[in-house]
Amino acid sequence: MKKTYVSMQLNGEPVEFLAEPSQTLLECLRDTLHLTGTKEGCGDGNCGSCCVMLDGTLVTSCLVLGVEAEGRTVTTIEGIAAGQKLHPLQKAFIDHAALQCGICTPGFIVAAKALLDQEPDPSEERIRLWLANNLCRCTGYDKIVRAVQAAAKEIREEKQA
Amino acid sequence: MKPFDYVAPTTLDEAVHALAGNPAARVLAGGTDLLAQMKGGRREAPLVVDVKRIPDLLSIRMEEGGLRLGAAVPCIRIATNADVRAQYPALAEVASLIGGTAIQGRASIGGNLCNAAPSADAVPLLIVLSAVARVAGPGGIREIAVEDFCVAPGKNALGEGEFLVDLFLPKPAAGFKAHYLRFIPRNEMDIAVVGVGVSATVTDGQITTARLALASVAPTPLFVREVTEALVGKAPSAEAIAGAAALAEAAAKPISDMRAPAEYRRHLCGVLSRRALTAVLQ
Ligand SMILES: Cc1cc2nc3c(=O)[nH]c(=O)nc-3n(C[C@H](O)[C@H](O)[C@H](O)COP(=O)(O)OP(=O)(O)OC[C@H]3O[C@@H](n4cnc5c(N)ncnc54)[C@H](O)[C@@H]3O)c2cc1C
Numbered sequence: 001m002k003k004t005y006v007s008m009q010l011n012g013e014p015v016e017f018l019a020e021p022s023q024t025l026l027e028c029l030r031d032t033l034h035l036t037g038t039k040e041g042c043g044d045g046n047c048g049s050c051c052v053m054l055d056g057t058l059v060t061s062c063l064v065l066g067v068e069a070e071g072r073t074v075t076t077i078e079g080i081a082a083g084q085k086l087h088p089l090q091k092a093f094i095d096h097a098a099l100q101c102g103i104c105t106p107g108f109i110v111a112a113k114a115l116l117d118q119e120p121d122p123s124e125e126r127i128r129l130w131l132a133n134n135l136c137r138c139t140g141y142d143k144i145v146r147a148v149q150a151a152a153k154e155i156r157e158e159k160q161a
Numbered sequence: 162m163k164p165f166d167y168v169a170p171t172t173l174d175e176a177v178h179a180l181a182g183n184p185a186a187r188v189l190a191g192g193t194d195l196l197a198q199m200k201g202g203r204r205e206a207p208l209v210v211d212v213k214r215i216p217d218l219l220s221i222r223m224e225e226g227g228l229r230l231g232a233a234v235p236c237i238r239i240a241t242n243a244d245v246r247a248q249y250p251a252l253a254e255v256a257s258l259i260g261g262t263a264i265q266g267r268a269s270i271g272g273n274l275c276n277a278a279p280s281a282d283a284v285p286l287l288i289v290l291s292a293v294a295r296v297a298g299p300g301g302i303r304e305i306a307v308e309d310f311c312v313a314p315g316k317n318a319l320g321e322g323e324f325l326v327d328l329f330l331p332k333p334a335a336g337f338k339a340h341y342l343r344f345i346p347r348n349e350m351d352i353a354v355v356g357v358g359v360s361a362t363v364t365d366g367q368i369t370t371a372r373l374a375l376a377s378v379a380p381t382p383l384f385v386r387e388v389t390e391a392l393v394g395k396a397p398s399a400e401a402i403a404g405a406a407a408l409a410e411a412a413a414k415p416i417s418d419m420r421a422p423a424e425y426r427r428h429l430c431g432v433l434s435r436r437a438l439t440a441v442l443q
């Protein structure tokens with residue numbers, strides 16, 4: 001099948017690539033653009049390991065076509081840190097041991113950032129509901145929730161300082 | 162996924178042209194049903210027509226007589242829209258019930274309706290809100306009442322080359338309330354074992370409108386017209402509610418599957434109908 005030209009903003013930079021219409025955004029990110037931070041778990045929208053931001057909205061990139069990204073803005077886990085400085089969520093996941101094998105972690109961090117960007121002080125219940133679209137086989141979730149709470153607190157304090 | 166062609170028209174006319182003469186083409190809204198089905202090999206399409214670049218399908222507009230909801234608006238925008246939350250709170254709630262956050266970033270109410278699953282959570286609510294679907298196609302524009310939209314599992318009333326443009330939800334009268342309740346074994350991210358949508362208007366202590374529709378207990382979302390007849394003209398009371406819930410239970414035609422046996426589903430119809438009716442009538 002003929003490939004289609006796609007141009008988009010990816011983590012703040014313009015990128016161009018060719019995609020077959022049947023390739024998912026996840027495949028384009030990983031296989032064409034070689035950004036392998038975004039993971040594939042289920043491939044059908046249930047596990048959240050492929051979460052990215054598309055025009056500022058959290059989506060599962062396994063259920064988005066690469067060609068749909070034409071003219072759009074995409075942020076992946078690779079775009080979360082400020083250069084060498086980890087985002088407070090990334091740091092909190094390490095400090096709170098909120099990962100074991102780590103395959104779910106990029107999705108959780110992108111999803112949690114989407115929440116904290118709009119709600120700086122979510123309740124524990126809100127965090128758990130928001131992250132219900134993300135599955136983790138290893139941690140039992142509690143440490144993930146604690147890490148998100150700690151990062152939220154740190155971001156609030158940074159803002160006040 | 163099997164290879165296919167992709168187009169993203171920017172006007173209704175372009176979309177009508179793209180679909181014309183291509184009966185196997187599929188419309189793409191949020192893709193949370195369609196792409197999952199195509200990836201799983203349960204659906205094939207030589208052409209995918211992405212309707213998310215057509216402004217009409219992406220707008221939420223308050224009009225004189227009600228709300229016009231673009232067919233492809235993702236649930237997250239519906240759930241956070243101030244007008245929807247103020248005037249159609251049950252719709253905002255159902256939008257935040259479909260899937261999880263990342264699914265809601267893509268899933269549309271129009272897609273939920275067009276996919277025509279018996280378990281679609283938004284459809285019973287659309288029925289009790291008396292929503293009307295506006296459809297475009299080679300013959301122009303026509304309207305379909307939402308209760309007539311789903312005709313069989315996975316089959317809708319759209320003719321060849323037709324697609325859903327938007328849904329019109331009449332403005333709620335004073336004293337109108339609507340509510341959707343579903344039973345799932347977990348708190349989130351599951352398919353309804355049974356869903357019940359209800360609406361009613363109470364004026365001067367008398368029920369003046371009442372509608373009830375069920376999910377997951379028939380081949381299509383089921384509008385239980387008998388409930389309207391049983392309740393209108395009565396005063397809200399526990400007996401009236403019990404009578405209506407019994408009608409809902411009797412109307413259900415559930416099957417047994419891995420989610421629940423038929424008797425359990427029928428029982429749930431009665432319980433959820435009673436609870437949902439109590440919520441809107443008392
Ligand atoms: C993880 C997960 C969880 C889910 N949870 C729920 C849930 O809790 N409750 C629930 O009800 N559903 C759920 N779903 C199913 C799905 O998300 C919903 O049905 C959703 O509303 C579909 O909308 P969409 O925009 O993604 O539709 P799409 O997948 O784009 O389309 C669905 C179907 O409708 C057709 N279509 C779409 N738009 C139009 C149009 N404008 N005109 C004509 N045809 C059209 C498509 O061709 C396709 O056949 C879930 C799905 C996933 C993957």
Ligand code: FES
Binds near residue numbers: 039063
């Ligand atoms: S891989 Fe996309 S949700 Fe699981």
Ligand code: FES
Binds near residue numbers: 101104136139
């Ligand atoms: S850390 Fe292994 S799945 Fe979450």
